[in-house]
Amino acid sequence: MTRLRLSFYLSILLLTIANTAAASGYYGENPEHKPSVFTYAFKGFGIGALVGTGVGYLAVRNEDFSDNWKPFALSVGIGTIAGVGLGLGTGFIDLASEHPGIGGIILRDTLYGTVLGIGVGVVAGLTSALVKNEWEYLAFGPALGAVIGAGAGLVIGIIEGGVQSARRKRENRRTITLTVSSVPGYDSQTIVMPAIKGTF
Numbered sequence: 001m002t003r004l005r006l007s008f009y010l011s012i013l014l015l016t017i018a019n020t021a022a023a024s025g026y027y028g029e030n031p032e033h034k035p036s037v038f039t040y041a042f043k044g045f046g047i048g049a050l051v052g053t054g055v056g057y058l059a060v061r062n063e064d065f066s067d068n069w070k071p072f073a074l075s076v077g078i079g080t081i082a083g084v085g086l087g088l089g090t091g092f093i094d095l096a097s098e099h100p101g102i103g104g105i106i107l108r109d110t111l112y113g114t115v116l117g118i119g120v121g122v123v124a125g126l127t128s129a130l131v132k133n134e135w136e137y138l139a140f141g142p143a144l145g146a147v148i149g150a151g152a153g154l155v156i157g158i159i160e161g162g163v164q165s166a167r168r169k170r171e172n173r174r175t176i177t178l179t180v181s182s183v184p185g186y187d188s189q190t191i192v193m194p195a196i197k198g199t200f
Contacts, residue, residue, distance in 0.1 A: 039091070040088065040094075042087065043108075043111055045083055047083045050114050051150045052082075053143070054147045055075045055079060055147055056076050058140075058143050059072065086107070106157035109156050114153060121145025121146065121149075122138070124145070128141065
Protein backbone atom coordinates (compact mmCIF):
# COMPACT_ATOMS: atom_id res chain seq x y z
CA MET A 1 0.00 0.00 0.00
CA THR A 2 2.88 2.34 0.80
CA ARG A 3 4.48 1.67 -2.61
CA LEU A 4 1.13 2.28 -4.34
CA ARG A 5 0.73 5.66 -2.62
CA LEU A 6 4.33 6.55 -3.48
CA SER A 7 3.74 5.69 -7.14
CA PHE A 8 0.60 7.80 -7.22
CA TYR A 9 2.21 10.82 -5.57
CA LEU A 10 5.30 10.57 -7.78
CA SER A 11 3.17 10.54 -10.93
CA ILE A 12 1.26 13.61 -9.75
CA LEU A 13 4.53 15.38 -8.89
CA LEU A 14 6.09 14.68 -12.29
CA LEU A 15 3.01 15.85 -14.16
CA THR A 16 2.73 19.00 -12.02
CA ILE A 17 6.36 19.97 -12.56
CA ALA A 18 6.09 19.23 -16.27
CA ASN A 19 3.00 21.41 -16.58
CA THR A 20 4.69 24.24 -14.69
CA ALA A 21 7.80 24.06 -16.84
CA ALA A 22 5.85 23.99 -20.08
CA ALA A 23 3.58 26.83 -19.00
CA SER A 24 6.51 29.26 -19.04
CA GLY A 25 6.29 29.17 -22.83
CA TYR A 26 8.67 28.14 -25.58
CA TYR A 27 11.73 30.05 -26.58
CA GLY A 28 11.28 33.01 -28.88
CA GLU A 29 13.52 35.84 -29.98
CA ASN A 30 13.68 38.76 -27.63
CA PRO A 31 12.79 41.97 -29.47
CA GLU A 32 15.71 43.70 -27.75
CA HIS A 33 18.05 40.77 -28.49
CA LYS A 34 18.81 40.59 -24.77
CA PRO A 35 17.22 37.38 -23.40
CA SER A 36 17.14 37.09 -19.63
CA VAL A 37 19.55 34.50 -18.30
CA PHE A 38 17.22 33.89 -15.37
CA THR A 39 14.48 32.78 -17.77
CA TYR A 40 16.79 30.04 -18.98
CA ALA A 41 17.70 29.17 -15.38
CA PHE A 42 14.04 28.70 -14.38
CA LYS A 43 13.43 26.42 -17.37
CA GLY A 44 16.56 24.48 -16.46
CA PHE A 45 15.25 24.22 -12.90
CA GLY A 46 12.10 22.49 -14.16
CA ILE A 47 14.05 20.14 -16.42
CA GLY A 48 16.51 19.24 -13.67
CA ALA A 49 13.77 18.60 -11.13
CA LEU A 50 11.97 16.28 -13.53
CA VAL A 51 15.05 14.31 -14.53
CA GLY A 52 16.37 14.19 -10.96
CA THR A 53 13.04 12.86 -9.71
CA GLY A 54 13.02 10.23 -12.44
CA VAL A 55 16.59 9.09 -11.76
CA GLY A 56 15.97 9.05 -8.01
CA TYR A 57 12.91 6.87 -8.34
CA LEU A 58 14.67 4.46 -10.69
CA ALA A 59 17.46 4.13 -8.15
CA VAL A 60 15.21 3.14 -5.22
CA ARG A 61 12.20 1.55 -6.92
CA ASN A 62 13.20 -2.00 -5.94
CA GLU A 63 13.91 -1.12 -2.33
CA ASP A 64 11.94 -0.01 0.71
CA PHE A 65 11.52 3.72 0.19
CA SER A 66 11.12 4.46 3.88
CA ASP A 67 14.68 3.22 4.49
CA ASN A 68 16.23 4.52 1.26
CA TRP A 69 14.75 7.95 0.74
CA LYS A 70 18.11 9.74 0.98
CA PRO A 71 19.38 8.63 -2.48
CA PHE A 72 16.06 9.77 -3.93
CA ALA A 73 16.29 13.20 -2.28
CA LEU A 74 19.94 13.51 -3.27
CA SER A 75 19.12 12.72 -6.89
CA VAL A 76 16.37 15.35 -6.98
CA GLY A 77 18.72 17.94 -5.50
CA ILE A 78 21.61 17.18 -7.84
CA GLY A 79 19.28 17.08 -10.85
CA THR A 80 17.77 20.45 -9.98
CA ILE A 81 21.17 22.09 -9.51
CA ALA A 82 22.45 20.55 -12.75
CA GLY A 83 19.34 21.80 -14.56
CA VAL A 84 19.89 25.34 -13.31
CA GLY A 85 23.49 25.05 -14.49
CA LEU A 86 22.28 23.94 -17.93
CA GLY A 87 19.87 26.86 -18.05
CA LEU A 88 22.51 29.40 -17.05
CA GLY A 89 24.99 27.91 -19.51
CA THR A 90 22.62 28.14 -22.48
CA GLY A 91 21.56 31.60 -21.35
CA PHE A 92 25.13 32.88 -21.34
CA ILE A 93 25.69 31.31 -24.77
CA ASP A 94 22.86 33.42 -26.16
CA LEU A 95 23.90 36.46 -24.18
CA ALA A 96 27.38 36.37 -25.70
CA SER A 97 26.14 35.72 -29.23
CA GLU A 98 25.43 38.42 -31.80
CA HIS A 99 22.44 36.36 -32.92
CA PRO A 100 20.88 34.83 -29.77
CA GLY A 101 18.76 31.73 -30.10
CA ILE A 102 21.02 28.66 -30.22
CA GLY A 103 21.06 28.17 -26.44
CA GLY A 104 17.31 28.69 -26.33
CA ILE A 105 16.79 25.99 -28.95
CA ILE A 106 18.84 23.51 -26.92
CA LEU A 107 16.93 24.29 -23.73
CA ARG A 108 13.55 24.26 -25.47
CA ASP A 109 14.09 20.88 -27.11
CA THR A 110 15.39 19.39 -23.86
CA LEU A 111 12.26 20.60 -22.07
CA TYR A 112 9.95 19.34 -24.81
CA GLY A 113 11.72 15.96 -24.88
CA THR A 114 11.39 15.63 -21.11
CA VAL A 115 7.69 16.47 -21.07
CA LEU A 116 7.00 14.22 -24.07
CA GLY A 117 8.88 11.38 -22.41
CA ILE A 118 6.80 11.76 -19.26
CA GLY A 119 3.59 11.76 -21.29
CA VAL A 120 4.55 8.62 -23.18
CA GLY A 121 5.73 7.07 -19.91
CA VAL A 122 2.37 7.72 -18.25
CA VAL A 123 0.53 5.98 -21.09
CA ALA A 124 2.96 3.06 -21.20
CA GLY A 125 3.02 2.78 -17.41
CA LEU A 126 -0.76 2.83 -17.13
CA THR A 127 -1.06 0.19 -19.83
CA SER A 128 1.47 -2.06 -18.09
CA ALA A 129 -0.21 -1.51 -14.74
CA LEU A 130 -3.60 -2.56 -16.11
CA VAL A 131 -2.19 -5.61 -17.88
CA LYS A 132 0.05 -6.85 -15.06
CA ASN A 133 -1.97 -5.38 -12.19
CA GLU A 134 1.23 -3.75 -10.87
CA TRP A 135 0.49 -0.08 -10.18
CA GLU A 136 4.13 0.66 -9.53
CA TYR A 137 4.48 0.91 -13.30
CA LEU A 138 2.44 4.11 -13.14
CA ALA A 139 5.46 5.77 -11.53
CA PHE A 140 8.15 3.75 -13.30
CA GLY A 141 6.92 4.76 -16.77
CA PRO A 142 7.05 8.56 -16.27
CA ALA A 143 10.36 8.32 -14.40
CA LEU A 144 12.03 6.37 -17.20
CA GLY A 145 10.37 8.56 -19.83
CA ALA A 146 11.69 11.75 -18.23
CA VAL A 147 15.28 10.48 -18.32
CA ILE A 148 15.13 9.17 -21.89
CA GLY A 149 13.17 12.16 -23.18
CA ALA A 150 15.60 14.67 -21.66
CA GLY A 151 18.59 12.93 -23.23
CA ALA A 152 16.93 12.70 -26.63
CA GLY A 153 15.76 16.32 -26.46
CA LEU A 154 19.24 17.54 -25.53
CA VAL A 155 20.85 15.73 -28.47
CA ILE A 156 18.19 16.94 -30.91
CA GLY A 157 18.51 20.48 -29.56
CA ILE A 158 22.26 20.52 -30.11
CA ILE A 159 21.84 19.24 -33.67
CA GLU A 160 19.00 21.66 -34.44
CA GLY A 161 20.94 24.55 -32.92
CA GLY A 162 23.92 23.79 -35.12
CA VAL A 163 21.75 23.61 -38.23
CA GLN A 164 20.03 26.89 -37.41
CA SER A 165 23.38 28.55 -36.73
CA ALA A 166 24.78 27.44 -40.09
CA ARG A 167 21.62 28.57 -41.88
CA ARG A 168 21.73 31.97 -40.21
CA LYS A 169 25.35 32.45 -41.21
CA ARG A 170 24.48 31.69 -44.83
CA GLU A 171 21.59 34.14 -44.75
CA ASN A 172 23.75 36.88 -43.24
CA ARG A 173 26.70 36.32 -45.55
CA ARG A 174 27.93 39.45 -47.27
CA THR A 175 28.15 39.23 -51.05
CA ILE A 176 29.37 41.58 -53.78
CA THR A 177 28.53 40.94 -57.43
CA LEU A 178 29.72 42.82 -60.50
CA THR A 179 26.98 43.13 -63.08
CA VAL A 180 25.89 45.18 -66.08
CA SER A 181 22.96 47.59 -65.88
CA SER A 182 21.16 49.71 -68.44
CA VAL A 183 19.85 53.20 -67.71
CA PRO A 184 17.98 55.72 -69.90
CA GLY A 185 20.25 58.36 -71.37
CA TYR A 186 20.04 61.43 -73.54
CA ASP A 187 17.37 61.36 -76.31
CA SER A 188 15.90 58.15 -74.93
CA GLN A 189 19.06 56.28 -75.69
CA THR A 190 19.94 53.36 -73.47
CA ILE A 191 23.30 53.50 -71.79
CA VAL A 192 24.91 50.25 -70.68
CA MET A 193 27.26 50.60 -67.73
CA PRO A 194 28.88 48.38 -65.07
CA ALA A 195 27.24 48.16 -61.66
CA ILE A 196 27.92 46.60 -58.27
CA LYS A 197 25.24 44.61 -56.48
CA GLY A 198 25.64 43.14 -53.03
CA THR A 199 24.17 42.33 -49.64
CA PHE A 200 25.64 43.75 -46.45
